[in-house]
Amino acid sequence: xxxxxxxxxxxxxxxxxxxxxxxxxxxxxxxxxxxxxxxxxxxxxxxxxxxxxxxxxxxxxxxxxxxxxxxxxxxxxxxxxxxxxxxxxxxxxxxxxxxxxxxxxxxxxxxxxxxxxxxxxxxxxxxxxxxxxxxxxxxxxxxxxxxxxxxxxxxxxxxxxxxxxxxxxxxxxxxxxxxxxxxxxxxxxxxxxxxxxxxxxxxxxxxxxxxxxxxxxxxxxxxxxxxxxxxxxxxxxxxxxxxxxxxxxxxxxxxxxxxxxxxxxxxxxxxxxxxxxxxxxxxxxxxxxxxxxxxxxxxxxxxxxxxxxxxxxxxxxxxxxxxxxxxxxxxxxxxxxxxxxxxxxxxxxxxxxxxxxxxxxxx
Amino acid sequence: xxxxxxxxxxxxxxxxxxxxxxxxxxxxxxxxxxxxxxxxxxxxxxxxxxxxxxxxxxxxxxxxxxxxxxxxxxxxxxxxxxxxxxxxxxxxxxxxxxxxxxxxxxxxxxxxxxxxxxxxxxxxxxxxxxxxxxxxxxxxxxxxxxxxxxxxxxxxxxxxxxxxxxxxxxxxxxxxxxxxxxxxxxxxxxxxxxxxxxxxxxxxxxxxxxxxxxxxxxxxxxxxxxxxxxxxxxxxxxxxxxxxxxxxxxxxxxxxxxxxxxxxxxxxxxxxxxx
Numbered sequence: 001x002x003x004x005x006x007x008x009x010x011x012x013x014x015x016x017x018x019x020x021x022x023x024x025x026x027x028x029x030x031x032x033x034x035x036x037x038x039x040x041x042x043x044x045x046x047x048x049x050x051x052x053x054x055x056x057x058x059x060x061x062x063x064x065x066x067x068x069x070x071x072x073x074x075x076x077x078x079x080x081x082x083x084x085x086x087x088x089x090x091x092x093x094x095x096x097x098x099x100x101x102x103x104x105x106x107x108x109x110x111x112x113x114x115x116x117x118x119x120x121x122x123x124x125x126x127x128x129x130x131x132x133x134x135x136x137x138x139x140x141x142x143x144x145x146x147x148x149x150x151x152x153x154x155x156x157x158x159x160x161x162x163x164x165x166x167x168x169x170x171x172x173x174x175x176x177x178x179x180x181x182x183x184x185x186x187x188x189x190x191x192x193x194x195x196x197x198x199x200x201x202x203x204x205x206x207x208x209x210x211x212x213x214x215x216x217x218x219x220x221x222x223x224x225x226x227x228x229x230x231x232x233x234x235x236x237x238x239x240x241x242x243x244x245x246x247x248x249x250x251x252x253x254x255x256x257x258x259x260x261x262x263x264x265x266x267x268x269x270x271x272x273x274x275x276x277x278x279x280x281x282x283x284x285x286x287x288x289x290x291x292x293x294x295x296x297x298x299x300x301x302x303x304x305x306x307x308x309x310x311x312x313x314x315x316x317x318x319x320x321x322x323x324x325x326x327x328x329x330x331x332x333x334x335x336x337x338x339x340x341x342x343x344x345x346x347x348x349x350x351x352x353x354x355x356x357x358x359x360x361x362x363x
Numbered sequence: 364x365x366x367x368x369x370x371x372x373x374x375x376x377x378x379x380x381x382x383x384x385x386x387x388x389x390x391x392x393x394x395x396x397x398x399x400x401x402x403x404x405x406x407x408x409x410x411x412x413x414x415x416x417x418x419x420x421x422x423x424x425x426x427x428x429x430x431x432x433x434x435x436x437x438x439x440x441x442x443x444x445x446x447x448x449x450x451x452x453x454x455x456x457x458x459x460x461x462x463x464x465x466x467x468x469x470x471x472x473x474x475x476x477x478x479x480x481x482x483x484x485x486x487x488x489x490x491x492x493x494x495x496x497x498x499x500x501x502x503x504x505x506x507x508x509x510x511x512x513x514x515x516x517x518x519x520x521x522x523x524x525x526x527x528x529x530x531x532x533x534x535x536x537x538x539x540x541x542x543x544x545x546x547x548x549x550x551x552x553x554x555x556x557x558x559x560x561x562x563x564x565x566x567x568x569x570x571x572x573x574x575x576x577x578x579x580x581x582x583x584x585x586x587x588x589x590x591x592x593x594x595x596x597x598x599x600x601x602x603x604x605x606x607x608x609x610x611x612x613x614x615x616x617x618x619x620x621x622x623x624x625x626x627x628x629x630x631x632x633x634x635x636x637x638x
Contacts, residue, residue, distance in 0.1 A: 027485040032443045032478070035411035037633060038626040043596060061560070072520065098561055100593050103388040106558035109518045116481045152634055159632075290484070 026291070031117045031163070036127045037156040041141065041149065045133035049219075052205060052226050053133075058097035059198045060126070062089050063272065064107035066191060070184075070279035071111045071289075077280070081191045089194065090233050111279075115293040117162075118275060121301070124163040125268040128153065129202060132261060136209035137218075150258055157264075164301065165267040167260040169313035171306040174299055175244070175270045175277075176346045180292065183281035184273065185344045192276070193240030193343070197326065199269045200245040201229040203262075204329030206254040211330055225329045231336060232326065239336050241326035242343040244269060246317040250329050259310060266313075271300045308351045315353030389413065389624050390565050390591040390599040391558060393525075396420070396434070398589030398603025398618050401527045401552030401569045404490035404514035406446040406478045410632050411624055413438045415450075418601075418620030424458075425612045430544065431455035432469065444478035448494075452545075454502040468500020470542060476512075487517040496546070504542025508533065508576070522557035525569075535578045546576040563593035570608075584609040587616070598623055 036042075046053040065085055069077045104123065105112045112119050135141065135149045158164050176182065185192040208221025232239035247262035248255040255262035274296045278289055299305040308316065322328055323337035324345075348356040393402045397418060407413050415436040422430040434452035441447055450472040457464035474494030482488040492512035498504055512529040529550040536543045556567030568588045574580050589603025600621045607614040626633070 024485060027483040029481045029483055030444065030479075031481050033408040035408045035440070035626045038628045046596070093561075098563075100563045100596065101388060102560050102563070103391040103558060105518070106391060106560045109520060109523075110484075113482055113484045113518060116483060155634055 029116055031120050033120065033123070034160060036131060037153055039131075039134075039149065039152075041131075041134040041138040043134065045130065045137040048137045048139070049133075049222050052222055054097035054099060055094065055201065055226065055229075056130070057099070057101050058089070058093045059202065060102050060104055061093060061098070061107055062194065062198060063122070064102070064104040064111075065089075066195065066276065067111040067279060068108035070276065071108075071114055074279075074282065074286075078187060081188055086190050086194065086236070090236070094230075094233070114290050115275075115297075118271075118293050118297045121163050121165070121297055122268070122272070124157065124160060125165060125264065128157045128261075128264065131157075132206065133209070136206065139215050147257070150261065154258075154260060161301065165264045165271070166301055166303050166307075167263055168303045169263045169308045169310060170267050170270060170300060171308050171351065172244075172270070172316070172347070172349065174296070174306045175273050177348070178274070178277070178296075180277045180281040180284050181274075182277065182344065182346070183283075184276035184279075187280055188276075189343060190236045192273075193237030193242075195272065195276070196241040196243075196245055197229060197232045197239075199272070200232075200241055200250055200326035200329070201225065203245060203247045203254075203265055203269075204229075204250045204326075206247075207251040207329045210251070210254045210257065221330055228327075228329065228332060237343065241324065242339040242341055243320050243324045243345060243347075244273060245325040246320060248314050248317040249320065249322040249325050263310075263313065267300050271296060274300075308349070308353065312349065312351050312353030316347075316349045319349070319353070319355065320347060388563070388593060389622055390563055390593040390601075393556070393565070393567070393591065394436075394438075394622065396618065397620055397622065398591070398601040399552075399554050399556075399567050399569045399587055400550075400571050400585075401525050401554035402514065403523065403525050404478060404488040404516040406444055406476055406490065407438055407440040407624075409440045409443050410630065411440045411626050414623045414625070415620055416623060418618065420616060420618040422614065422616045424544070424614055427459040429457050431457075431464075434469075434472075436472075446476050448472070448474045448476065453500075456502060465502065467502040467541075469545065470503035471497040471499040473497070474510075474512075476514075482516060482518055487515045490514040496542070498542070502541045504536060504546055505540050506533070506536075508542070508546055522555055525552075525554040525556070527552040527554075531576060535580075536576045538577055543575065543577060547573040548576045548580065549574050565591040567591075582609065583607060583611075585614075585616075589618075594621075597625065 066081060069080050069085065073080055131153045132150065135146055135153060141149060204225050205222060208225050209218055212218030212221045247265050275293055278284055278292045284292060321340055324339045324341045327337040350356055392405050392407065395402045397415060417433055417435060420432045424430055432452055432454045434450050436448060436450035438446050438448045452469040454469040455464050455466045472494060474492050476490055476492040479489040479491065480486060494510050496504060496508040498506055508531050510529055510531040512527065515526045517524045531548055536546055550571060550573040552569055552571040554567055554569035556565050558565050571585045572582055574582050585605055585607050587603055587605025589601060591599055591601040593599045598621060602619040605616040
């Protein structure tokens with residue numbers, strides 16, 4: 001057999017592996033991965049706070065399996081996510097979280113093909129999340145050095161404008177007032193609550209690391225915040241946040257020190273919900289989901305679309321009520337806070353954080 | 364050979380001296396020969412380095428004829444979707460005709476691999492490579508052997524499919540050329556792999572056809588299976604076993620190795636630290 005003989009079946013295989021489509025140009029993407037900033041503090045959080053670090057590995061699975069099921073199994077996604085996957089996550093994976101970070105491409109292979117650009121935005125922001133934990137957990141760094149390292153980590157993150165979220169706060173209208181909005185929170189209340197609880201912990205863990213003045217205080221604070229997260233799990237979705245947790249409410253000291261990071265994480269978590277809505281909303285044709293995801297992703301990267309003032313973002317966060325967002329992550333009472341809003345409540349604000357019109361609860 | 368040992372040791376020292384970095388899921392990004400010859404069409408992350416410190420391969424060519432090889436390799440993601448690889452293979456050949464096995468460098472391999480795109484719903488990931496195997500050492504080919512490669516990866520719900528093709532232009536090698544065993548005129552490989560996500564484990568299998576770089580060479584078919592596992596955020600290990608399935612002796616091949624990922628902080632693109 002020679003090369004020419006093999007070429008025919010090889011070309012046939014190539015043709016079989018490529019899916020015919022009319023918009024090949026729109027499918028050609030060159031987004032790429034990049035190493036995270038090498039520094040002495042790499043993996044310090046993993047070493048010093050292994051229980052919390054492992055939970056984040058489990059969270060990665062939860063985020064990824066959500067998108068994969070919404071995209072590939074729209075007909076039975078509700079049953080799969082609200083029952084089977086939810087049970088797996090809360091009774092097995094969160095109890096025995098993976099030791100190593102997971103390959104999200106392997107958990108969400110078909111979603112990753114749908115919108116690799118958005119997937120990499122999440123991954124790049126998750127790298128930032130972890131690098132910030134590493135800086136705050138590094139006991140060799142004093143406050144000044146931590147501040148310098150945070151700026152360095154942020155600068156490196158922003159060096160990828162094709163992946164980085166804006167440092168300008170975005171109005172919640174981007175998340176809650178689009179034609180596809182609210183589909184996920186309404187159709188998947190348990191899983192949506194779990195995702196908000198994930199986000200609560202992901203931003204909430206910054207606070208004990210910042211307010212703790214000694215290593216013992218930081219260790220105890222992180223353990224308490226993780227325990228608080230676990231307290232939310234029984235009886236779901238009752239214990240979960242009823243609106244999206246905002247960093248300025250859950251981690252106010254962290255936010256005061258590094259507001260740009262807090263804004264980035266809010267934009268990240270907001271876009272998580274947007275993609276969930278686009279995937280979950282049956283009114284959005286499958287052929288339009290990629291374009292809508294990319295449009296939303298661009299809106300969360302730019303510094304102009306639906307931007308709020310920083311003061312307005314803080315005001316909006318305060319009006320939403322920390323007790324509705326899962327409660328504070330340090331100095332909390334033994335019982336979970338009692339929400340004053342119904343689950344999924346939608347507030348509307350202008351760019352200065354002033355409330356607009358009557359608040360609407362979408363059932 | 365002495366030079367090769369020093370070079371490989373230097374690579375190892377660079378890697379061990381560097382602070383930890385990301386690449387926590389390296390096991391998923393397969394490399395040529397680690398453990399399968401067919402690899403995915405995905406390059407390493409921009410600005411990262413990956414060291415294959417001591418990938419070991421044992422091949423039983425025929426009864427009484429064996430071939431050991433260690434091929435330290437360093438890859439650098441120096442540009443978006445682009446990596447440069449340098450390998451320094453060292454071979455131990457025992458064909459039963461000498462009182463002692465022959466130990467020598469088996470050339471210097473350099474390859475540039477560029478990933479054209481990222482996989483989407485309609486398009487697989489595609490990559491192109493160009494490289495050269497230089498005549499450095501006693502078991503190296505007698506001339507430089509250039510090669511070009513094309514790679515494709517398609518992801519499915521159940522796993523991934525990889526298709527690789529390679530071609531080397533130029534004159535045939537003589538049958539007595541020390542590099543003839545590793546050189547091919549063309550090579551085509553098809554591999555599938557499946558990831559066990561929660562175990563950070565990848566299992567793969569392949570079929571490879573290749574035509575030797577000699578006049579009137581017969582196409583050889585080989586098959587192999589292998590695993591890659593992430594052991595720590597920086598370290599992934601692999602192991603594989605293969606054999607010839609075309610006519611002739613089985614030519615069993617065993618291989619195992621480890622990949623270590625890092626990024627020196629002083630490299631361009633990384634702003635300097637606070638301390």
